[in-house]
Amino acid sequence: NHTTETGPSTGSAMPSVAPAGKSLRIAVIPKGTTHEYWKSIHAGAIKAQQELAAKGTAVEILWKGPAREDDRNAQIDVVQTFLSQKVDGIVLAPLDSQALVSPVADAAKQKVPVVIIDSALNSTDYTSFVATDNKKGGLLAGQQLAKVLGGKGKVIMIRYQQGSASTEQREAGFLDAMKAVPGITLVSADQFAGPTVDTAYKSSQNVLSRFGSQTNGIFMPNESSTRGMLLALKDAGLLGKVKFVGFDSSTDLVTALKANQLQGLVVQNPFKMGYLSLLTAVSAVKGEKFEKSIDTGVTLVTPENMNTPEIQTLLNPPIDQYLK
Amino acid sequence: MSTTASPSVPTEPPKRLPPMSASRLLSLFGPFIGLLLVTLLFSIRPDVREHFLTPDNFRIVVTQTVITAIGALGMTLIIISGGIDLSVGSVLALTSVTAAIFLRGHQSPWVALLAAITLGGVVGIVNGSLITALRVTPFIVTLGTLGIARGAAKWLAQDQAVNAPPTWLNNLVATYPEPSWLIVAPGVWLTLILAVVTAVVLRATTLGRRIVAIGSNETASRLSGLRVDFLKIGIYALAGLYFGLAGGLQFGRLGMGDPTGNMGAELDVIAAVVIGGGSLSGGEGSVLGSLLGALIMALLRNGSQQIGWSDYVQDIIIGVVIIVAVALDRLRHRKPAG
Amino acid sequence: MSTTASPSVPTEPPKRLPPMSASRLLSLFGPFIGLLLVTLLFSIRPDVREHFLTPDNFRIVVTQTVITAIGALGMTLIIISGGIDLSVGSVLALTSVTAAIFLRGHQSPWVALLAAITLGGVVGIVNGSLITALRVTPFIVTLGTLGIARGAAKWLAQDQAVNAPPTWLNNLVATYPEPSWLIVAPGVWLTLILAVVTAVVLRATTLGRRIVAIGSNETASRLSGLRVDFLKIGIYALAGLYFGLAGGLQFGRLGMGDPTGNMGAELDVIAAVVIGGGSLSGGEGSVLGSLLGALIMALLRNGSQQIGWSDYVQDIIIGVVIIVAVALDRLRHRKPAG
Amino acid sequence: MTPELLTKQPAVLEMSGIRKSYPGVRVLDDVSLTVRSGEVHALMGENGAGKSTLMKILAGAVRADAGTIHLDGQAVEIDTPLKAMELGIGIIYQELHLAPHLSVAENIFLGREPQRLPGWIDSAKMRRDAQDLMDSLGMTLDVRTSVGGLAVAQRQMVEIAKATSRKAKVIAMDEPSATLTAHELENLWKLIRRLQAQGIGIVYISHRMDEVFQIADALTILRDGHVVGAKPISEINRDEVLKLMVGRSLDETFPKIVAEQGQPVLEISGLSRQGVLEDIHLTVHAGEVVALAGLVGSGRTEIARCVFGADKMSGGEMRLGGVPFSPRSPHDAIAAGIGFVTEDRKEQGVLLDLSVRENISLASLPKISTLGFLRRRQEQANAKKSVEKLRVRTPSIEQQVGNLSGGNQQKIVLAKWLQTAPKLLILDEPTRGIDVGAKLEIYGIINDLAAQGVAILMISSELPEVLGMADTIVVVRDGRIAGTLSRAEATQEKVGQLALSG
Numbered sequence A: 001n002h003t004t005e006t007g008p009s010t011g012s013a014m015p016s017v018a019p020a021g022k023s024l025r026i027a028v029i030p031k032g033t034t035h036e037y038w039k040s041i042h043a044g045a046i047k048a049q050q051e052l053a054a055k056g057t058a059v060e061i062l063w064k065g066p067a068r069e070d071d072r073n074a075q076i077d078v079v080q081t082f083l084s085q086k087v088d089g090i091v092l093a094p095l096d097s098q099a100l101v102s103p104v105a106d107a108a109k110q111k112v113p114v115v116i117i118d119s120a121l122n123s124t125d126y127t128s129f130v131a132t133d134n135k136k137g138g139l140l141a142g143q144q145l146a147k148v149l150g151g152k153g154k155v156i157m158i159r160y161q162q163g164s165a166s167t168e169q170r171e172a173g174f175l176d177a178m179k180a181v182p183g184i185t186l187v188s189a190d191q192f193a194g195p196t197v198d199t200a201y202k203s204s205q206n207v208l209s210r211f212g213s214q215t216n217g218i219f220m221p222n223e224s225s226t227r228g229m230l231l232a233l234k235d236a237g238l239l240g241k242v243k244f245v246g247f248d249s250s251t252d253l254v255t256a257l258k259a260n261q262l263q264g265l266v267v268q269n270p271f272k273m274g275y276l277s278l279l280t281a282v283s284a285v286k287g288e289k290f291e292k293s294i295d296t297g298v299t300l301v302t303p304e305n306m307n308t309p310e311i312q313t314l315l316n317p318p319i320d321q322y323l324k
Numbered sequence B, C: 001m002s003t004t005a006s007p008s009v010p011t012e013p014p015k016r017l018p019p020m021s022a023s024r025l026l027s028l029f030g031p032f033i034g035l036l037l038v039t040l041l042f043s044i045r046p047d048v049r050e051h052f053l054t055p056d057n058f059r060i061v062v063t064q065t066v067i068t069a070i071g072a073l074g075m076t077l078i079i080i081s082g083g084i085d086l087s088v089g090s091v092l093a094l095t096s097v098t099a100a101i102f103l104r105g106h107q108s109p110w111v112a113l114l115a116a117i118t119l120g121g122v123v124g125i126v127n128g129s130l131i132t133a134l135r136v137t138p139f140i141v142t143l144g145t146l147g148i149a150r151g152a153a154k155w156l157a158q159d160q161a162v163n164a165p166p167t168w169l170n171n172l173v174a175t176y177p178e179p180s181w182l183i184v185a186p187g188v189w190l191t192l193i194l195a196v197v198t199a200v201v202l203r204a205t206t207l208g209r210r211i212v213a214i215g216s217n218e219t220a221s222r223l224s225g226l227r228v229d230f231l232k233i234g235i236y237a238l239a240g241l242y243f244g245l246a247g248g249l250q251f252g253r254l255g256m257g258d259p260t261g262n263m264g265a266e267l268d269v270i271a272a273v274v275i276g277g278g279s280l281s282g283g284e285g286s287v288l289g290s291l292l293g294a295l296i297m298a299l300l301r302n303g304s305q306q307i308g309w310s311d312y313v314q315d316i317i318i319g320v321v322i323i324v325a326v327a328l329d330r331l332r333h334r335k336p337a338g
Numbered sequence D: 001m002t003p004e005l006l007t008k009q010p011a012v013l014e015m016s017g018i019r020k021s022y023p024g025v026r027v028l029d030d031v032s033l034t035v036r037s038g039e040v041h042a043l044m045g046e047n048g049a050g051k052s053t054l055m056k057i058l059a060g061a062v063r064a065d066a067g068t069i070h071l072d073g074q075a076v077e078i079d080t081p082l083k084a085m086e087l088g089i090g091i092i093y094q095e096l097h098l099a100p101h102l103s104v105a106e107n108i109f110l111g112r113e114p115q116r117l118p119g120w121i122d123s124a125k126m127r128r129d130a131q132d133l134m135d136s137l138g139m140t141l142d143v144r145t146s147v148g149g150l151a152v153a154q155r156q157m158v159e160i161a162k163a164t165s166r167k168a169k170v171i172a173m174d175e176p177s178a179t180l181t182a183h184e185l186e187n188l189w190k191l192i193r194r195l196q197a198q199g200i201g202i203v204y205i206s207h208r209m210d211e212v213f214q215i216a217d218a219l220t221i222l223r224d225g226h227v228v229g230a231k232p233i234s235e236i237n238r239d240e241v242l243k244l245m246v247g248r249s250l251d252e253t254f255p256k257i258v259a260e261q262g263q264p265v266l267e268i269s270g271l272s273r274q275g276v277l278e279d280i281h282l283t284v285h286a287g288e289v290v291a292l293a294g295l296v297g298s299g300r301t302e303i304a305r306c307v308f309g310a311d312k313m314s315g316g317e318m319r320l321g322g323v324p325f326s327p328r329s330p331h332d333a334i335a336a337g338i339g340f341v342t343e344d345r346k347e348q349g350v351l352l353d354l355s356v357r358e359n360i361s362l363a364s365l366p367k368i369s370t371l372g373f374l375r376r377r378q379e380q381a382n383a384k385k386s387v388e389k390l391r392v393r394t395p396s397i398e399q400q401v402g403n404l405s406g407g408n409q410q411k412i413v414l415a416k417w418l419q420t421a422p423k424l425l426i427l428d429e430p431t432r433g434i435d436v437g438a439k440l441e442i443y444g445i446i447n448d449l450a451a452q453g454v455a456i457l458m459i460s461s462e463l464p465e466v467l468g469m470a471d472t473i474v475v476v477r478d479g480r481i482a483g484t485l486s487r488a489e490a491t492q493e494k495v496g497q498l499a500l501s502g
């Protein structure tokens, strides 16, 4: 159980905000808890916590997400409950750009700083925004696919789920990239993969059954959909024959990349996101200086560049080192 | 008014019933016992209690309960009449999207809310009509409309969350209401008023008694000259109005219409009714019980989070509480075995 | 009374039954009609038909059906006995995670599969025992275990998908099986064998007869000497074994155990049974029907995606088909009113 | 009313040319029925003759294929129960139809509750009116109690109150007396006389010949869906009625054969059950028929349920075949050789959705199976034999039991238990709703069983049956044994007196 981690309390440098012996309580609220992506964020936050502790600021991380990544109500409830617990600061990956506006406004009223991570929020009440440029990610993926296709061919994109802002931006970015290449036609871009690998697998099978024989390239906008498509390609005997670019990383996907079953993965830096967001939140609580907006960057990983040390740290964030 | 006809205690064996026995006391306060137990559970640890037993937290929990509670009121009517409605989650999404679309089209908030309520009623009429016309069980019809309403919501919303400018609708389920003398959100008061109205309808009106009669023995009701089909359509329509209202409030809560939201809400709503003493075979159910059932579930989620239990502990505990609550309820009024 | 029947007793068809009426034909081929209609629907457009009506696509669809179909077989037993099980989705997740964990721990695939099946049976025993011991309706008990099993899955998996090395389990539900003379995945054959066994149990054994009897009138069954509680536990346990097997195959299909997977699968499984002629009030249900029900639903999704309908059109069409299929079924054997 | 006066009365109800078929069965064929104002018109016929169906058509619960109905000389179309009610037709169905979660008062006034304002129930008035009704029926029953907890006879009285409380021109009563004992029956008859005086026409269905000749003014007899006779009661006698009903002459006296008694099979001593039974002593020998007599609610069924393991006893002991016996479930009791024909056939006796064959074999599945597999042929053969032996009127053994007439369903229950070849057979109201011919067959079966050494414990509310068939009569009152009489010493008066006051 790693729900709450308490750093060693070695007294505080700022007794006015955090009286001696009492640590700062920062709630970190992901969109979900199951994906490796969120674990990396958690690990990054813990790294920041340990560094802060070493500098004499004790921070308690309250890690809690909604059960499902599409349950806006549940995430609102989580935020509100933390507010009633009087946490000192909040790091939030909003499930939705609109739905979380009012709880964040509540936080602002109570003078609790909120650092938004991962996805945007339609509001000005937050303290700082630490995120990836998802549209740029989609664009990178599209450019890579166009490159490996030699600028022509038929392409499939299966969307993730309705109402998921970050993947919608990736999809939009990808479509922009495709539009820029006249030799490429999109044969299917309006089906959805659904929330799990299983749903993505079925969806991919069905779409491939119709278009598989004529398809040259594929893009999938997140980890579970990329995984599902890999399974479907394997079934259809198309692994390696169709050019395929995915998004996000996991052990399986990295293996596929190595085997040249994927020609590219666009990865974010969730570890850095978690790390920076906690530091930013603590700075805000303590009234120190902080950045209003931080881009943690997207990187295109290809079979060629995947063994470079920078990419290796991106692909294998030191999760185990921080999360037992 | 006759008090023995209370829908929550209908099957007590009549003759040998002691006037105010332990079992009768239990049956009156039974639903509160669950509430009390859950509250105690989270008040043991002082560090949790400190944040749990506060007016602020109470405010948060009751506000979180509103949508499930209003849904549960409608569902209580349906379940007492021997039916069930699985389409609630989808209808919440559909009507909240509708409210958002109206607002986005610069209609007044009143019109938007009314549109949501009306659409809820329309879906109810469709459900009721299909059930009576096709003679298909409510479970299946509403499983079908679950898909249809969800599809309609996605279609209306063009597969995207529908944002709308803020209006007073957003204040309806705000945790800190304006004006602040309201103490809790207007939506909470609305829920209470609706609950009283529903309880009165069930106990004191012909409609209410007929709802119980249909759930208790449909054939007998038909043979007694009740227009069962007509009544059923009416019940689903009425409940649909509640669901539409809940959808309107759901819009207010999020400030947007989410076509993929509230999935699985039907199970929460049904669980609330059954925890509160409703019987899925019809004829039994209590308005107060359903409200408390909804509250218990919200309290459980809230408390689990405050105590810092993981997601899976929460899943497990809520599952256990549902079973235990209903088991206690069965002990209260045990039926003679066959 | 004599128990040794003389073999000479004539067993010609009962006297006044019309030899082969339209309604009898309908009731035999009814479930196929739905299948045919759906197939026709997607075969109208030549460009879709070209890819839809192919052996390869058939292979894909039947393979996708396997898990729902096996679940539906177990659910058929439960529904015929007058019960219901909402925990299926969670049990699928729990048992697929279990299989993954065993494999990751370097157990043989046989052990992993057996573990999944056994655990499914254990959850079934728990469900059955709670239902009979607490006298709480199956809907509520399994709503509770839905949460509990889901929580257990997340806990076992430590909130993460559990990856495991590939074994022959992954071949069980592969679209192109090895050896290739199998034509379809071994899992499909397994499903068919299980279906035959289940149908034989239901029609030709005392157990089957008792399952039907309990679903038809529990009190009368008890008074006729059936050990109803014992049987019920057995039925949920047996169905649990099916669910466990389905969970094992689910693992095989993905090559991983996903603790958050298969949410809502219970509704698919129940819908399959009911589309196939099962009645939620017990006593009725057909193995063949349930299989076809599962197939119809998979075919609908497959076809909709091939034809390129949007998600919402799919939602709506599937909803409509569920209602229409059951309405047709009701026409087939209409019960006397009043 | 005298017959002469009656024939001058106008007809309130005229049904003519009524036809009704179900798949495979023609139930009613050109049936006519004329009921005059103030007349009690008995409708008689064997089980499955079509009596209930005719009444359901009258009440709008079933639609006829053809035929006309006139009320007060005017042709009417009755398509729903509501319509029938509005036209002034009241009915007491053979199978009770009450809402268990509602109170007695609410059931009586369901659908036409007294209202203060439109839609608002005036519950005080409703309660008063209901109480008055029950009082006038001689029932001491608080109308606020919910129907779910009432005994069958009490529910029957609620049905009667419900049907008669409406402003009706015609009231149909489908075997109202089947579940009643003498006391309630007397009240029912008083009520019928009152209704009669108001000029209401009454259709009265019963299989009890005595009753019919006591209360009816005229009589219509159905056989196989045809009217085979319609006469004023004064122009017909019992033998003729019997002959018309069954198509042959019948000797109506009880065919009791006293069998040789063997060892005690069931010995009950000091049996009690909290709040229901106290200190019951009872012995049934092989070949003996012991009848439990008593008023409704006296606890006879409870005794049977305890013996059968369906209810737990709280004190006392039982021996079966000389060895101590304490069944924990019906399963135990059946395994030990007990059979139990329950009184409530719809809830506890038959499985309405299943076929005749499946119902008959339900309690004896182990006997017709090998290693858990059913021997289908044997099952069919057994079912056929039973159907023939008990003369069940059914198109086939595959017919759903729910489609059989009430009396035929009762025969299926009996057939089911005969399959188990019990040592002790408990019969709770075994001839309820059974026609005269079939009754005689059942009595014959009881004789046969007794002759084979089966012990029989019979519960019956029909005194003549008790007196006619029992070797020993045990009278139960308020959960205690009020007295035991041998066949020789028992008379109607003695039993009645014991049942009422000891």
Ligand SMILES: Nc1ncnc2c1ncn2[C@@H]1O[C@H](COP(=O)(O)OP(=O)(O)OP(=O)(O)O)[C@@H](O)[C@H]1O
Binding pocket: C336, D022, D023, D025, D027, D045, D046, D047, D048, D049, D050, D051, D052, D053, D054, D094, D393, D394, D402, D403, D404, D405, D406, D407, D408, D433, D435
């Ligand atoms: N829904 C139905 N489907 C098929 N057959 C039916 C149906 N309802 C009644 N029957 C048949 O109609 C015939 C007449 O039934 P009905 O109930 O009218 O008999 P009854 O004269 O009232 O007999 P009883 O004295 O046993 O009550 C029976 O043979 C019965 O099997």
Ligand SMILES: Nc1ncnc2c1ncn2[C@@H]1O[C@H](COP(=O)(O)OP(=O)(O)OP(=O)(O)O)[C@@H](O)[C@H]1O
Binding pocket: B013, B014, B015, B336, D148, D149, D150, D151, D152, D153, D276, D294, D295, D296, D297, D298, D299, D300, D301, D302, D303, D343, D461
């Ligand atoms: N479900 C019940 N709840 C409460 N009391 C009951 C219930 N069932 C029966 N009783 C009461 O138990 C007593 C014994 O009933 P029982 O059925 O044994 O009587 P009985 O002599 O067989 O009468 P009947 O002729 O109606 O069958 C009655 O007072 C009855 O009202």
Ligand SMILES: [Mg+2]
Binding pocket: D051, D052, D053, D094, D174, D405, D406, D407
């Ligand atoms: Mg009848």
Ligand SMILES: [Mg+2]
Binding pocket: D300, D301, D302, D343, D428, D459
């Ligand atoms: Mg009795």
